[in-house]
Each structure stands twice: as structure tokens, then as C-alpha cells.
Amino acid sequence: MATTDRQATALALAHALSAAERGLAVIPLSRTKLPALRSPHRDEPARGGPPCHGACGRPGHGVYDATTDPGRVRTLFAATPWATGYGIACGLPPYHLIGVDLDTKSGTDSAAALRELALRHLFTIPETVVVLTPSGGRHLWLSGPPDTVVPNSAGRLAPGIDIRGAGGYLVGPGSRTEHGVYTVAPGTAQLPPAPCPPALLRLLVPPPRTSHPAPTAPGDQGHGLVHFVLCAHEGQRNTRLFWAACRAYENGLGPALADALTEAARTTGLAEREARATIASAARMTGHQGR
Incomplete structure (x- = not known):
């Protein structure tokens, strides 16, 4: 060696x-x-x-x-x-670490996407540990609640944003890879992982499964997404609408369901302008703007 x-x-x-x-x-x-x-x-x-x-x-x-x-x-x-x-394992006590990986290789501005999510869902990213990757990306370390399992995901939250949760790991600062060394951003080395904002946590955790079998036909799937929005309570209306709109665009149903999702959101108490802005945000996040 x-x-x-x-x-x-x-x-x-x-x-x-x-x-x-x-x-x-x-x-x-x-x-x-x-x-x-x-x-x-x-x-x-x-x-x-x-x-x-x-x-x-x-x-x-x-x-x-x-x-x-x-x-x-x-x-x-x-x-x-x-x-x-x-590697640093995520999801384990005492921090129940959640890693927000802002990638630069996908050709998207993942940092801007995260800022837009924060504005849309009314949360701020707290001061926390930030690890700089050799490719120019960033890993944000957040702490999750002990009773919540955050799954790993790639691009589900927004293009270029990957999540490391239970069963995943983050490359630790000081590690040397084929592309360079991971380092801690100045001023963040001594910070503890900050608690994940509740609004962001709701976006990271999939909604609970219902007791009904998942519909497979496109029409039934559209009805299911509309029903999902209609069941929203105060405090989760925008989050549910955004999630449903993302799934609709991912499955090619976005334009066809936009009016129905808007009407469902209005029924729960959202203003039409806010609902349409949320759906437009979902279209941008899934890469379907203008399609």
C-alpha cells in the first residue's frame, strides 16, 4: 500500500x-x-x-x-x-440523523429548489452542520424525532435533492474519495445537527397508507389523489396538495387533474390563487413546467 x-x-x-x-x-x-x-x-x-x-x-x-x-x-x-x-449512519440515536444532499451533478439548482420549498411551505433551514462535497454539493445534517422513520429518497422532494434517512449513511467529513476530500463548511463544525423543521419533516415522511387497495387505472388514480387532498386537515392542506400534484405530474396526469386538485384544495379552505401556485410549484419541481 x-x-x-x-x-x-x-x-x-x-x-x-x-x-x-x-x-x-x-x-x-x-x-x-x-x-x-x-x-x-x-x-x-x-x-x-x-x-x-x-x-x-x-x-x-x-x-x-x-x-x-x-x-x-x-x-x-x-x-x-x-x-x-x-460513513455516518442516519436514523440512529441520539440524533436520528437526516441528511439533505444538495447535488450539483443533475444540472439543476438544488439549493434554489430547497429555498423554494422553504418559501412554499413556510419553514427555514436552521444553522446546522454543513459538509462540502468534492463535486461542489452540500450535505445538510438535521436531527429527526425518535418516533419518526424518514426513508431514503432520490429526487422525490425536488430534482437534485436526495435524502438520507433510516438505513442510509452520509460520507463523513475528512473522508478522501476518488474525486477529492469531504470537508466541513467554515463555522459549522462545532454545531450539533439542528432539529428538522416540522413542515420539512412532513414532506420527507410518506403519508400513511389507507386500508383500501391502491388503484391502478389512471382515472381511479386521479380520484385517489383528489380524495387525498380532500381529506387534509388544517396545517397539512398545502403539503397534501403539493404531494398529490407531484404524484399527478410524475404519472402524466398533472394537466388533467390541475382543476380538480384546485377545487379540492378550495374545499379544504385554501384560496384558489394559493392552490394554483402550489400546483405550479409541483410542476416545476417534477420538471413538467410548460408541458
């Missing part, structure tokens, strides 16, 4: 131990940003049932190996001398 690789591994271990001291569970990563340890089950024949998440007692289960125990962290890095970075 080259001296530079040994130095990168030593630095990654030092940063990982520092993160573990703050209560952040970590795993070693390779230069490709993937878990450095391969699965112990990779050569075993395929079998039914749920995948192993570490019940076998062996390492190599990705984010499920994440730990805050310094001895365990050292053991994982000792087993992966090629590791040059570390």
Missing part, C-alpha cells in the same frame, strides 16, 4: 473516532464511497427470507455494522486497510 493510502486510512480512522465520540455511528468506506467490507454472504447460495443485517455476528453488512464503540471502530478499520473514508 502506498504511503499516501496509509495516511488517508489513518486520517479516516481519526475522523471516524472523533465522530463516534459525538455519538455518531460510523463504518469504514472505500474511495468509491461504498462500505469497505464486503458481505460475508457474497459466496453463499441465494436463499429466501429477509437479508442478514448482522445477526450472523460477522462484519460486512454495510451501514448495519455502524458503531460508536471506539474499539469496534478500530477493529473495522484494521480489517479494511484500504479504507480512506467513513
